[in-house]
Amino acid sequence: MKYQIDILRSDKTAHISYFQTFFYETDDPSENILHMLQTVSDDPAYKDRDGNLLGEIGFECSCLQKRCGACAMRINGEAKLACGARLSYYKKGRIRLEPLKKFPVVRDLIVDRSVMQDSLKKVEAFRQQEISLPKETDFLAQEASRCLQCGCCLEVCPNYLEGESFLGAAAMVPSARLVLEESPEAAEKVSKSYRKFLYEGCGKSSACQDVCPAHLPLDKLWAHANAAEVWHRKGRHKKAYE
Amino acid sequence: MKVNIIGAGLAGLSCAITLSEYGIENRLISLLPSERAQSSLAEGGINGALDTMGENDTPQDHFQDTMKGGACLNDPEAVRVLTDRAPEILSWLIRIGVPFQARDRQPVLRKFGGQKKKRTAYAKSSTGKLIMSAMISECRRWECAGLTQRFSHHRFVRLLTEPITDRWGNSAVSRADLLKSVDSRNANIAVTGVRILDTYTGSMTDFEGPVVLCSGGMGGLFPGQTTGTTLNSGSVTATVFAQGVRLGNLEMIQYHPTTMKIPGKRCLVSEAARGEGGRLFIMRDGRPWYFMDEKYPEMGSLMPRDVVSREEYMVREREDTEGSVCLDMTGIPKKAFLEKLSDLRDEIMYYLNLDPMKDPIPVEPGIHYFMGGIDVDDHHRASLKDLYAAGECCCRYHGANRLGGNSMLGALLGGRIAAESIAAESSTAKTSTHAAGQRPGHAASQAEGRTGARRFGISVSISDEKPEKLVILDPLGKKEDPALAEQVGEILQKGLGIIRDQQGMTEAEEKIKALIQQDLKTGPAAGNYEIGVPADINLCRLQLADAIVLSALERRESRGAHTRSDFPEKSDEYKKMTIAEMKNGKVQVSFRPLREEAVKG
Ligand SMILES: Cc1cc2nc3c(=O)[nH]c(=O)nc-3n(C[C@H](O)[C@H](O)[C@H](O)COP(=O)(O)OP(=O)(O)OC[C@H]3O[C@@H](n4cnc5c(N)ncnc54)[C@H](O)[C@@H]3O)c2cc1C
Ligand code: SF4
Ligand code: SF4
Ligand code: FES
Numbered sequence: 001m002k003y004q005i006d007i008l009r010s011d012k013t014a015h016i017s018y019f020q021t022f023f024y025e026t027d028d029p030s031e032n033i034l035h036m037l038q039t040v041s042d043d044p045a046y047k048d049r050d051g052n053l054l055g056e057i058g059f060e061c062s063c064l065q066k067r068c069g070a071c072a073m074r075i076n077g078e079a080k081l082a083c084g085a086r087l088s089y090y091k092k093g094r095i096r097l098e099p100l101k102k103f104p105v106v107r108d109l110i111v112d113r114s115v116m117q118d119s120l121k122k123v124e125a126f127r128q129q130e131i132s133l134p135k136e137t138d139f140l141a142q143e144a145s146r147c148l149q150c151g152c153c154l155e156v157c158p159n160y161l162e163g164e165s166f167l168g169a170a171a172m173v174p175s176a177r178l179v180l181e182e183s184p185e186a187a188e189k190v191s192k193s194y195r196k197f198l199y200e201g202c203g204k205s206s207a208c209q210d211v212c213p214a215h216l217p218l219d220k221l222w223a224h225a226n227a228a229e230v231w232h233r234k235g236r237h238k239k240a241y242e
Numbered sequence: 243m244k245v246n247i248i249g250a251g252l253a254g255l256s257c258a259i260t261l262s263e264y265g266i267e268n269r270l271i272s273l274l275p276s277e278r279a280q281s282s283l284a285e286g287g288i289n290g291a292l293d294t295m296g297e298n299d300t301p302q303d304h305f306q307d308t309m310k311g312g313a314c315l316n317d318p319e320a321v322r323v324l325t326d327r328a329p330e331i332l333s334w335l336i337r338i339g340v341p342f343q344a345r346d347r348q349p350v351l352r353k354f355g356g357q358k359k360k361r362t363a364y365a366k367s368s369t370g371k372l373i374m375s376a377m378i379s380e381c382r383r384w385e386c387a388g389l390t391q392r393f394s395h396h397r398f399v400r401l402l403t404e405p406i407t408d409r410w411g412n413s414a415v416s417r418a419d420l421l422k423s424v425d426s427r428n429a430n431i432a433v434t435g436v437r438i439l440d441t442y443t444g445s446m447t448d449f450e451g452p453v454v455l456c457s458g459g460m461g462g463l464f465p466g467q468t469t470g471t472t473l474n475s476g477s478v479t480a481t482v483f484a485q486g487v488r489l490g491n492l493e494m495i496q497y498h499p500t501t502m503k504i505p506g507k508r509c510l511v512s513e514a515a516r517g518e519g520g521r522l523f524i525m526r527d528g529r530p531w532y533f534m535d536e537k538y539p540e541m542g543s544l545m546p547r548d549v550v551s552r553e554e555y556m557v558r559e560r561e562d563t564e565g566s567v568c569l570d571m572t573g574i575p576k577k578a579f580l581e582k583l584s585d586l587r588d589e590i591m592y593y594l595n596l597d598p599m600k601d602p603i604p605v606e607p608g609i610h611y612f613m614g615g616i617d618v619d620d621h622h623r624a625s626l627k628d629l630y631a632a633g634e635c636c637c638r639y640h641g642a643n644r645l646g647g648n649s650m651l652g653a654l655l656g657g658r659i660a661a662e663s664i665a666a667e668s669s670t671a672k673t674s675t676h677a678a679g680q681r682p683g684h685a686a687s688q689a690e691g692r693t694g695a696r697r698f699g700i701s702v703s704i705s706d707e708k709p710e711k712l713v714i715l716d717p718l719g720k721k722e723d724p725a726l727a728e729q730v731g732e733i734l735q736k737g738l739g740i741i742r743d744q745q746g747m748t749e750a751e752e753k754i755k756a757l758i759q760q761d762l763k764t765g766p767a768a769g770n771y772e773i774g775v776p777a778d779i780n781l782c783r784l785q786l787a788d789a790i791v792l793s794a795l796e797r798r799e800s801r802g803a804h805t806r807s808d809f810p811e812k813s814d815e816y817k818k819m820t821i822a823e824m825k826n827g828k829v830q831v832s833f834r835p836l837r838e839e840a841v842k843g
Contacts, residue, residue: 028505030593035505042724062278062471064506065589067371070278083506106442114394117275126383130337133344137581141341142365145375149277174379181339 001027003087005036007057008098009108017105022048026087033095034061034071034082037109058108066213069148072155073109074098079155081213100155102162113151115162119171123193125178128186134240141181144221146214147173153208153218159201166201169208169218176225181241191229199226244269244391245664246436246449248398248478249456251279252370252650253633255377256657257454262384264665265672269449271393271438273473276378280458280471280634281653284370285512285586287352287362288335288654289647290328294348299359301325308648311356311546312613312641313802314817315491319620319837324639324648324655331654332363340376341365343582352517352582354646356546362647367512367586370650395441398457398478399718400776401485402435402448406627431486432627439719446719452628454660455482456653459612459634463787464731465724468609469501469510477722477779479615479635480786484776488625489786489822490637490834491614493794494803496644497740499550500569501608504593508608511569512586513646515598516543518578520571522554523602524563530570530602533557548643548803551607555740568602607740611649613640613803614793617821621663622656630663632656637819642802717766717777726780730754730787737791743808744795751791758784773827789822789829796820796831 002025010017024036040046041057048054060070064083071082076096087095103111153169154160160168175198178190202222209218245261247254250272261268272279293299304325309316332349336342342349342363351360365372384390435450455478461468462475483489499522500511516522522543523530534543534553543550554567571579579587579599590598616624616631618638624631633653640648665671737750758781762768767778776782797820799813800806818833 030505032505038506042728044725060274060278062274062280062473063283064472065283065504065509067283068278068471070274110442112395112442113275117392117394120382121386124382124386126379126386127339131339133336133342133347133349135347136345137343137350138341141339142368142372145341145365145372146368147375149275174375177339 001025001088001093003036003090004094006094006096007108008096009057010099010105011107012105020048020052020054021050022046022054024087029086029088031087032083033075033085033087033097034059034064036087037082037097058106058110060110067148069150069213072100072150072152072213074100074155079152079211081150081152084213100151102155102160103151111151113149116149116151116154116170119167119197120174123167123171123175123197124189125171125174127178128182128189131181131241136240138240140217140221140224141177143217144173144177147216148214150213152211152213156207156211158205158207159203164201165197167197169202169212172198172202172225173216173218173221176221179225179229183241194225194229199230243267243668243670244449244451245454245661246271246451247454247456248272248436249279249458249633249635250276250392250394251281251456251458251633252373252377252653253635253657254279254454254456255374255381256654257456257632257661258390258657259377259381259384260658260661261664262381262387262389264661264668265389266661266665266668266670267389267391269391269393269451270381271396271398271436273395273397273441275392275394276374276381278471278473279374280461280474281650282371282374283469283471283510284373284650285367285510286354286514286517287364287369287647288332288373288650289354289357289361289645290332290363290651291325291359291361292329292332292349292351292363295351295360297359299361301328303359304328304361307357307361308639308645309641311645311648312643313548313812314641315494315801315819315836316639316641317819317837320639321641323620323659324652327655328651331651331658335363335373335376335654338376338380340373342369342372352514353544354517355513355544355550356541356645357544362517364514364582366581367514367583373650393438396438397441397719398481399437399439399446399716400481401433401453401487401626401629402437402450403431403485403626404434406430406432433629437716446716452630452664454622454657454664455616455624455629455631455635456633456657457635460615460786461609461612462722462727463783463790464609464735465727466506467508467731467735469498469508470610474634475722475727476786477783480782481718481776481779482616482624482629483786483789483822484774484782484824486626486774486824487629488617489615489789490617490819491642491793492790492822493738493797493820494613494640494642495609495738495790496547496611496613496803497551497607498610499547499554499607500605501610502590502593502603502605508606509589509593510608510610511590511603511605513544513547514583515569515571515586518571518582519574520569521573522550522567522605523570524557524567525565526560526563530568531557531563532570546643546645547610548805551740552805554607566604566606569598569605570602571598572600572602574599609735611640611644613637613642613644614790614820617819618656622660623663630660632660642804718779720766720779722779722783726757727783730757730784734787734790738794740805742794742804742806744806747791747795751788751795754784754788754791758788771827774824785824785829789831792829792831793820793822796833
């Protein structure tokens with residue numbers, strides 16, 4: 001099948017951005033958008049619809065198997081991991097690729113997501129005290145540790161905007177874990193920032209959960225953390241660590 | 243003094259955290275943030291004789307399994323330290339919050355290939371990801387305290403070096419001698435810093451200070467054929483090799499017995515699948531033949547990886563078998579499957595459209611790990627002064643074949659030892675908070691962080707560094723040519739398969755030599771090639787490829803991951819390490835004897 005790909009190309013230093021269209025043919029039902037980008041970008045002779053050379057396309061990737069979060073982008077308007085998006089899913093054969101919109105664009109599909117690292121520093125998402133293992137495997141902690149820091153949740157969140165006080169789901173995940181696991185004294189600090197930068201800004205619309213490519217149980221995580229934090233309710237969860 | 247760490251996977255993070263605990267400032271430089279490092283892909287688990295399963299496991303057992311798994315090519319002193327310190331590393335991981343699978347507050351351990359006892363701590367089959375999350379969070383403490391500074395989206399360009407001068411400040415050797423010395427006695431060269439390139443802006447910066455390479459394995463020499471990430475291009479190892487750094491055991495490349503082909507790479511089916519009871523078979527006379535169980539009744543499909551991959555290759559070559567080798571996980575109890583392997587099951591269902599709880603899945607061996615790499619000593623020092631290496635980029639613990647679960651351990655330990663050696667040599671280092679069993683408390687802002695740190699006995703020395711130097715142009719800043727990389731990958735894969743021979747390897751060597759000649763004529767370094775001062779990343783990579791093939795050719799025996807049809811037996815004569823070095827612009831391979839075994843008891 002032949003796919004028409006429209007890709008938003010931009011170069012910050014040259015202050016230009018434009019849509020470029022090219023065609024890509026494959027019959028492999030497992031072919032994904034990231035591998036397609038690798039293939040055309042590595043081919044110095046690949047041409048666009050108008051006969052111009054495509055040249056190297058800017059995009060980030062690493063694992064190629066949905067485990068590292070590098071390749072998040074907008075595919076037909078939806079925030080997704082390109083390596084987890086198969087071309088065959090797009091039955092109409094037209095695919096539009098754009099960089100995530102909530103982050104500054106570096107080049108083509110690359111955006112600068114360092115604000116996510118900054119947010120985690122701002123809420124001081126690190127442990128104040130050492131812990132020991134709970135009585136039984138802590139599946140919720142395992143889930144929360146799987147966050148890819150890909151940024152898809154920030155992209156769809158109605159309440160998140162870079163520079164404003166609410167820091168979004170990506171910062172909430174590690175903080176929620178701390179709220180749940182630290183002892184009351186140690187949790188004091190993270191509790192304060194959890195409330196201020198996270199809980200109070202979140203409209204609980206769950207858009208983040210729907211988009212999360214790692215399928216993190218965000219609703220459940222918020223529910224537990226909020227119960228512990230806001231209503232000082234000791235969840236089953238917290239008890240496991242005492 | 244600030245220490246420059248290249249790579250932010252497990253080894254890099256471990257080094258940064260330990261340096262910070264000693265109060266030594268460090269820069270954590272990586273192509274992409276830590277979440278994207280190959281360490282995040284590690285699945286099955288990490289080893290340590292914690293003995294929580296009532297099997298009387300000890301570091302000595304761990305030592306013996308590791309030596310045996312490595313076909314006794316490992317340095318016994320190194321393995322001794324690895325296995326003795328493993329319980330300390332695992333306990334530390336638990337304390338910083340890695341949510342391992344647990345029962346009664348103890349980690350549950352599983353069995354991995356080549357192990358006689360259950361020794362592998364795990365978290366489903368996402369162990370690497372969960373360890374990385376906890377390490378990233380631990381590192382953040384030190385970022386907030388101003389001790390660790392991150393440079394994500396930066397690429398390593400080259401080491402900055404200078405000749406070691408005598409005590410009157412004169413160069414110890416003349417320029418002409420120096421060029422020779424890069425090749426012969428590179429102890430005359432000191433690393434003074436590192437040049438990096440900001441991939442977002444294209445600008446280059448020189449940083450002073452010792453350098454710790456934590457840049458991962460050489461998967462990028464085999465594009466599309468490994469289980470790893472695209473970040474580990476092999477270019478760091480290639481560059482430092484051209485700059486005179488010594489490498490070891492390059493021929494030891496691990497093929498993992500269970501992988502599946504997916505677009506752009508091979509996807510690992512974790513050893514945990516076999517650890518929990520998965521068995522390999524192939525169809526023979528219309529019936530499944532469980533060849534591993536038949537040949538190795540004790541360990542079955544859980545033999546070390548080199549053995550399993552080789553057996554898979556051999557049963558497929560037979561005339562009476564048909565189809566591919568399959569992994570049969572249908573015998574694993576449902577509860578264990580859902581609790582311990584649900585993520586692996588999701589992955590298999592997504593890529594193969596098969597449910598491993600119901601159907602056997604086809605698997606193939608694929609390139610997975612590099613036992614060889616930068617040669618380091620007991621202190622993780624490489625062959626140039628003030629250069630260190632840790633993690634998969636270095637050659638230290640795994641001999642001729644790495645056991646599953648030992649590599650994350652080696653990366654964590656290596657990063658820590660490199661930092662400890664730097665601290666021991668540094669005048670500004672304070673007693674580590676870690677060693678003293680203390681941790682700095684709240685570290686809000688940089689300033690507060692510093693007082694906080696001081697309260698716990700660390701004083702942070704803010705170095706009066708010269709301002710960073712911006713570099714205008716360095717030809718090494720260019721990325722490798724993907725078409726050439728692809729071509730070299732095919733040559734290497736063909737010559738260095740699971741079973742090798744003189745003819746195949748000689749052909750590969752000739753092809754690579756021809757590519758080198760061509761590059762010398764037409765590449766960016768054409769005409770003004772200066773030994774020891776690389777100017778062309780493609781040439782560096784070709785020289786590294788050459789070194790791998792030459793190392794394999796020189797080892798005229800079969801041992802661990804290196805199996806030769808023309809020399810099928812293990813030979814005591816070759817119980818030594820292959821050493822590859824650049825001499826007068828050419829790759830040279832020699833051997834170094836192992837240290838005598840210091841086996842306790
Ligand atoms: C799929 C898979 C499963 C595995 N499972 C296990 C397991 O269960 N147990 C186990 O013990 N081991 C396992 N391993 C092996 C283990 O994950 C690695 O050996 C280990 O994590 C290596 O850590 P590292 O810190 O040395 O390197 P990596 O984690 O690979 O990090 C390398 C770092 O270097 C950086 N880098 C690379 N090149 C450059 C450059 N040019 N410039 C700047 N930075 C650069 C990267 O950005 C990255 O930050 C597995 C490996 C794979 C691929
Ligand atoms: S919560 Fe999900 S969407 Fe958000 S950064 Fe983490 S993995 Fe990505
Ligand atoms: S629940 Fe809604 S408001 Fe809250 S983080 Fe998720 S998307 Fe944003
Ligand atoms: S490349 Fe890692 S998630 Fe897509």
